[in-house]
Amino acid sequence: MRDLKNHQPSVDAPTKWMRVRVSLIGFAFVAVLCGIFARAVNLQIHQRDRLQGMARDQYLRDLEIPARRGDIFDRRGTPLAQSVDVDSIWVDPSLFENARDTAKKLSAILGVDQKELLERFTRGRRFAWVKRQVTQTEVEKVKALNLPGFGFAKEPRRFYPQRELAAHVIGLVGTDAHGLDGLELSFEDELSGDTARRASVRDARGRKVLTNGVEDPLSRQGAAVTLTIDRHLQYAAEKALLKAVDDARAVAGMAVVLDPRTGEVLALANAPRFNPNAPQGATADHFRNRAVTDAFEPGSTFKAFVVARALEDKLITEKSTFDCEKGRMAIGKHVIHDTHPSGVLDVRGILQVSSNICAAKIGQKLGRERLVENYQQFGFAERYGLGLPGEAKGVIPFPRAEISLATQSFGQGLTASPLQAAAAFGALANRGVLMKPYLVSKVVDADGLTLLENKPTELRRVVSEKTARTVVEMLESVVEKGGTAPRARMDAYRVSGKTGTAQKADPVARGYSDKHFASFVGMVPAEDPRVVIAIFIDEPKTDIYGGLVAAPAFKEIAEVAMPHLAVPPSRVVPVVEVAAAPKKPEPPVKSPVVAAIERLDELHEADEGSVRVPDLKGQPARAAVTQALTVALEPRLVGSGRVVAQTPAAGTLVEKGARITLELAGNLPSVTR
Amino acid sequence: MSVVIEARNRGGIPLSVILGEILPAALAVSLLACVGIVHVTSRVLVVSQGYELSRLDAQSTELTRDNDRLKLELATLKAPARLEAVARTRLGMVTPSSAQVFHVTK
Numbered sequence: 001m002r003d004l005k006n007h008q009p010s011v012d013a014p015t016k017w018m019r020v021r022v023s024l025i026g027f028a029f030v031a032v033l034c035g036i037f038a039r040a041v042n043l044q045i046h047q048r049d050r051l052q053g054m055a056r057d058q059y060l061r062d063l064e065i066p067a068r069r070g071d072i073f074d075r076r077g078t079p080l081a082q083s084v085d086v087d088s089i090w091v092d093p094s095l096f097e098n099a100r101d102t103a104k105k106l107s108a109i110l111g112v113d114q115k116e117l118l119e120r121f122t123r124g125r126r127f128a129w130v131k132r133q134v135t136q137t138e139v140e141k142v143k144a145l146n147l148p149g150f151g152f153a154k155e156p157r158r159f160y161p162q163r164e165l166a167a168h169v170i171g172l173v174g175t176d177a178h179g180l181d182g183l184e185l186s187f188e189d190e191l192s193g194d195t196a197r198r199a200s201v202r203d204a205r206g207r208k209v210l211t212n213g214v215e216d217p218l219s220r221q222g223a224a225v226t227l228t229i230d231r232h233l234q235y236a237a238e239k240a241l242l243k244a245v246d247d248a249r250a251v252a253g254m255a256v257v258l259d260p261r262t263g264e265v266l267a268l269a270n271a272p273r274f275n276p277n278a279p280q281g282a283t284a285d286h287f288r289n290r291a292v293t294d295a296f297e298p299g300s301t302f303k304a305f306v307v308a309r310a311l312e313d314k315l316i317t318e319k320s321t322f323d324c325e326k327g328r329m330a331i332g333k334h335v336i337h338d339t340h341p342s343g344v345l346d347v348r349g350i351l352q353v354s355s356n357i358c359a360a361k362i363g364q365k366l367g368r369e370r371l372v373e374n375y376q377q378f379g380f381a382e383r384y385g386l387g388l389p390g391e392a393k394g395v396i397p398f399p400r401a402e403i404s405l406a407t408q409s410f411g412q413g414l415t416a417s418p419l420q421a422a423a424a425f426g427a428l429a430n431r432g433v434l435m436k437p438y439l440v441s442k443v444v445d446a447d448g449l450t451l452l453e454n455k456p457t458e459l460r461r462v463v464s465e466k467t468a469r470t471v472v473e474m475l476e477s478v479v480e481k482g483g484t485a486p487r488a489r490m491d492a493y494r495v496s497g498k499t500g501t502a503q504k505a506d507p508v509a510r511g512y513s514d515k516h517f518a519s520f521v522g523m524v525p526a527e528d529p530r531v532v533i534a535i536f537i538d539e540p541k542t543d544i545y546g547g548l549v550a551a552p553a554f555k556e557i558a559e560v561a562m563p564h565l566a567v568p569p570s571r572v573v574p575v576v577e578v579a580a581a582p583k584k585p586e587p588p589v590k591s592p593v594v595a596a597i598e599r600l601d602e603l604h605e606a607d608e609g610s611v612r613v614p615d616l617k618g619q620p621a622r623a624a625v626t627q628a629l630t631v632a633l634e635p636r637l638v639g640s641g642r643v644v645a646q647t648p649a650a651g652t653l654v655e656k657g658a659r660i661t662l663e664l665a666g667n668l669p670s671v672t673r
Numbered sequence: 674m675s676v677v678i679e680a681r682n683r684g685g686i687p688l689s690v691i692l693g694e695i696l697p698a699a700l701a702v703s704l705l706a707c708v709g710i711v712h713v714t715s716r717v718l719v720v721s722q723g724y725e726l727s728r729l730d731a732q733s734t735e736l737t738r739d740n741d742r743l744k745l746e747l748a749t750l751k752a753p754a755r756l757e758a759v760a761r762t763r764l765g766m767v768t769p770s771s772a773q774v775f776h777v778t779k
Binding site: 078079082083084085154159161162163165201207208209210211213214231232235490491492493559560562563566568569573574 | 719720722723724726727730731738741742744745748749751752753754757768769770771772774776778
């Protein structure tokens with residue numbers, strides 16, 4: 001009997017087949033999973049950087065957010081330099097149909113050279129600047145062309161709202177917003193701020209999606225710089241200086257206005273000047289901040305320091321007298337001259353008429369070491385670190401020769417900058433204490449953190465209070481009648497100062513040229529000086545004397561400064577009521593000949609308003625000038641020596657205040673006074 | 674599920690067991706669904722707020738630029754040279770002499 005049990009279909013067979021199938025499917029799954037895993041490893045690890053970069057390119061755009069350059073303010077918070085975003089025009093040259101034609105059109109609108117534009121379009125495949133920092137009108141004109149491939153990017157541009165005002169102090173920036181000169185250059189790191197680079201998500205249309213929030217714009221802003229400059233005084237100083245330079249037909253001029261009690265520089269002016277908004281066309285001569293960078297022989301203004309030291313060291317007293325040798329003194333082979341020959345003078349008289357010979361004698365009393373040390377004590381031959389590029393140090397050479405000792409006593413044979421001269425007079429004005437001059441009062445970053453703060457700093461006591469007061473009081477005589485600078489005298493305020501007329505060195509001939517530096521450094525009010533004003537005029541051509549060329553500029557600035565600083569007057573000036581003149585009917589039109597005859601008649605009749613020109617021929621320049629000023633005429637000197645001709649001629653009836661030209665001949669070598 | 678209920682109807686599986694078996698899974702699925710919905714909604718909101726923020730940022734930048742321009746214009750108009758010219762020519766003003774300046778003391 002067959003074992004039916006063995007012939008029965010096996011129940012294990014399908015199970016086994018099922019297991020095989022399950023195993024196969026399982027294996028297939030594992031294989032697929034391994035494949036996926038391997039691919040994932042390949043994508044995520046091996047190709048990670050490439051793919052990440054591709055993805056970033058699609059949805060992220062790197063944005064460069066330029067920092068906003070910090071502003072520069074004057075002492076009262078008026079902006080002197082500001083940044084404003086303006087449009088810059090760029091193009092994608094690959095989208096141009098006719099690059100030459102486009103360049104021609106743009107050149108006509110934007111004033112950019114056509115060839116240069118075409119060159120830029122050829123150089124840059126997808127991007128080229130057309131013109132940066134353009135005006136709104138230019139943008140509109142370019143948009144009106146309706147050409148493809150144009151883009152407009154906002155870029156910060158530096159503006160100077162006060163135009164030329166304090167341009168030498170502030171300096172200027174280039175197209176890429178980097179400082180090129182002045183404080184813009186010195187404080188580049190503080191002003192520039194931090195340019196931020198940030199990845200921003202862009203959608204399919206290219207729109208910006210700020211999913212990660214916005215950065216505080218303040219964090220990118222540069223620090224604000226506040227100066228000690230007062231824009232009103234700066235304006236007055238620049239205006240007066242330009243007028244003085246213009247009137248004297250001079251090469252250049254410098255003016256420094258300083259608060260002697262604190263050392264704050266209230267104004268720092270130079271002529272010629274430039275407009276930092278449009279510096280094109282300005283030369284290096286215009287950019288030069290001469291008041292700080294130039295050191296030259298200052299002349300007689302230094303006599304004040306020699307007298308101060310001699311008084312301080314009790315080598316002389318106020319009543320000491322010196323023989324001024326009638327204007328001529330020989331030292332070895334050399335001869336020193338005075339412009340105005342004098343006999344015996346006291347110390348006040350020496351300063352008043354600015355005698356070189358007597359100053360040299362006081363210098364001899366001081367001696368070489370003490371003279372040099374004295375000048376150094378007054379701050380010469382040292383830099384103050386004002387914060388402006390190229391600050392001059394000046395040189396005080398040791399006067400080995402006797403003649404050097406003599407000339408250095410009246411400010412020749414050594415060099416100093418206008419800033420140093422102003423600071424030194426500030427020491428006399430500040431009762432003998434030299435203050436450190438400073439221009440930047442504080443630098444504050446956008447978060448309000450003070451990065452730099454300058455406070456009034458006492459450098460040293462140079463002379464005693466008594467000596468300083470004595471010298472300041474003596475210097476008042478300079479602006480009085482008989483002094484060298486009556487034009488600096490003010491009606492309401494006591495003025496104290498010193499003139500200087502220095503000969504300029506000739507580097508080629510190795511001697512002195514016939515060119516001069518005319519200067520006046522003074523303080524006002526003399527009883528308690530609130531400002532020191534230093535005026536220097538380089539190579540004046542009409543007149544050469546500081547009292548004639550520089551003193552009027554001093555007075556003009558002081559007349560603005562005193563009411564502006566609310567300084568009470570030194571003396572009471574009677575108020576003259578000016579009644580409004582009744583309006584006269586329009587006179588009938590006269591022929592020029594009739595008008596001229598009537599004018600002559602008026603001159604003859606008007607005794608009070610007119611004067612007869614005195615005969616000044618044969619007189620030395622100084623005496624002629626004094627006589628002309630006495631009769632209220634304004635002398636203009638041509639040449640040097642004695643008067644050989646005059647215009648108008650002697651005896652002519654002219655209006656008071658008219659100008660009289662005196663031609664001089666004969667050489668007077670040393671004319672510092 | 675119907676198999677389980679059928680079994681229960683036949684009196685095989687008690688309700689507590691069914692709830693104990695199914696509820697955690699159901700809750701887990703629901704939780705995942707909720708998390709998904711919240712995540713998607715939040716992403717949509719973030720993107721939408723991103724657009725809004727971007728718009729406001731652009732507006733703020735434009736207003737800051739306008740403000741800067743106005744400040745510049747103001748400073749230009751207040752330049753001493755311009756003020757003097759206006760005072761002298763348009764208003765007929767003159768600089769007072771020393772005698773015409775009065776100092777008021779406290």
